[in-house]
Amino acid sequence: MLRTDDLQVFVLTAELGSLSAAARRLELSPAVASAALKRLEATLGCRLLARSTRSLRLTGEGEQYLPHARAALQSLVHGQQLLAGGKATISGPLQLSAPSDFGRNVLLPWLDAFQVQHPQLSLRLLLADRNADLFRQPVDIALRYGLPEDSSLVALPVAPTNRRVLCAAPAYLERHGPLRSLAELTGHNCLRYMLAGRVHERWCFHDGRRELVQHVGGDRISDDADVVRRWALAGRGVVYKSWLDVAHDVQAGRLQVLLPELRGEPAPLNLICAHRAHLGETLRLLREHLIERCRVLLDQAPFAYD
Structure with missing residues (x-):
C-alpha cells in the first residue's frame, strides 16, 4: 500500500x-x-x-x-x-524569499499581521534582489517582480498592475530644480541599481501613444534596491522604482513623483513557487493577504491600474 x-x-x-x-x-x-x-x-x-x-x-x-x-x-x-469547511488551520514553517527593499520596508509588517492571524506558523524570511533557486535553496516560495525565466515555475499574480515611478526627495529638487521632461534626466544624478547582474540604466515610459526610452547616468550604483531607495531619501538623486516600494515615502512627503503624466514600465509582483500545490492552504491564504494590502497601495498610485 x-x-x-x-x-x-x-x-x-x-x-x-x-x-x-x-x-x-x-x-x-x-x-x-x-x-x-x-x-x-x-x-x-x-x-x-x-x-x-x-x-x-x-x-x-x-x-x-x-x-x-x-x-x-x-x-x-x-x-x-x-x-475542515475550508478553514483549515495552517501551521509549520514558511520559507519565503523577497526583494530587499520591498521586504524590509513594506512586507515586514504585512507578515507580522499574517502571523498574528495564524500563530502556529513559523517564518523564515530571506531578503535578496537575486532570484532564489527554489530547487536548491531552503525556500518554499519567492516574491518577485516580473515573471520567472524558468518556465517550469508557477507565477501567481499578487500585484499584476504595479508600475515603476520616477521620484526624488524634495531636498534634491530644491537644489537642482524641477524635472520638466525626460530629456532633462541627462542633467540629473540618476540612482541606478543592478538587475540580473546588469545596470538598469535604460528607463522606459509610455505617454499614451508611444514608448519613450531614456538612457541615464549618475555617480551611484548598487545591487541592493534598498540602498538605492535610501540614497533617494537622502536627496542624492533621482530614482526609478516600483510604486509598491516607494508608496509610503510618497504619501509621507519624503519622495515626490516626477512627470506623473508618463506611465512607468510594468513591475508586476508575483508569488513564485515550484508547484501550485506545494504549500496548499498556506500559499492561498498568504496570497490573499498580500493581494489585499497591495490593492490598498495601488488605489493611491499616480497611475490608472484598472
Whole structure:
C-alpha cells in the first residue's frame, strides 16, 4: 500500500534534487528518508531515482510518475480542507524569499499581521534582489517582480498592475530644480541599481501613444534596491522604482513623483513557487493577504491600474 509520507519524500527529493535536502525539509533523518524512497520503489516495482554518491536524477519511470504523485498529494490536501469547511488551520514553517527593499520596508509588517492571524506558523524570511533557486535553496516560495525565466515555475499574480515611478526627495529638487521632461534626466544624478547582474540604466515610459526610452547616468550604483531607495531619501538623486516600494515615502512627503503624466514600465509582483500545490492552504491564504494590502497601495498610485 502506498504511504503519503513516502510520496512526500519522493516529490520533495525530485524538486530539490537532493535526498538529504528533502530529509532536512521534512525533519527526517537521511536513513528514514532513504528507507521511504526504497519502500515506494518496492511498492511500485521500479526505480524512480538514479542515485550515486555525487548525483541524483529522475529515471524515465520517475519522470512519468512525478506529476501523478504531486496530484495525489494535492488531492489529499484539498480533501482535508473540504472536511475542515475550508478553514483549515495552517501551521509549520514558511520559507519565503523577497526583494530587499520591498521586504524590509513594506512586507515586514504585512507578515507580522499574517502571523498574528495564524500563530502556529513559523517564518523564515530571506531578503535578496537575486532570484532564489527554489530547487536548491531552503525556500518554499519567492516574491518577485516580473515573471520567472524558468518556465517550469508557477507565477501567481499578487500585484499584476504595479508600475515603476520616477521620484526624488524634495531636498534634491530644491537644489537642482524641477524635472520638466525626460530629456532633462541627462542633467540629473540618476540612482541606478543592478538587475540580473546588469545596470538598469535604460528607463522606459509610455505617454499614451508611444514608448519613450531614456538612457541615464549618475555617480551611484548598487545591487541592493534598498540602498538605492535610501540614497533617494537622502536627496542624492533621482530614482526609478516600483510604486509598491516607494508608496509610503510618497504619501509621507519624503519622495515626490516626477512627470506623473508618463506611465512607468510594468513591475508586476508575483508569488513564485515550484508547484501550485506545494504549500496548499498556506500559499492561498498568504496570497490573499498580500493581494489585499497591495490593492490598498495601488488605489493611491499616480497611475490608472484598472
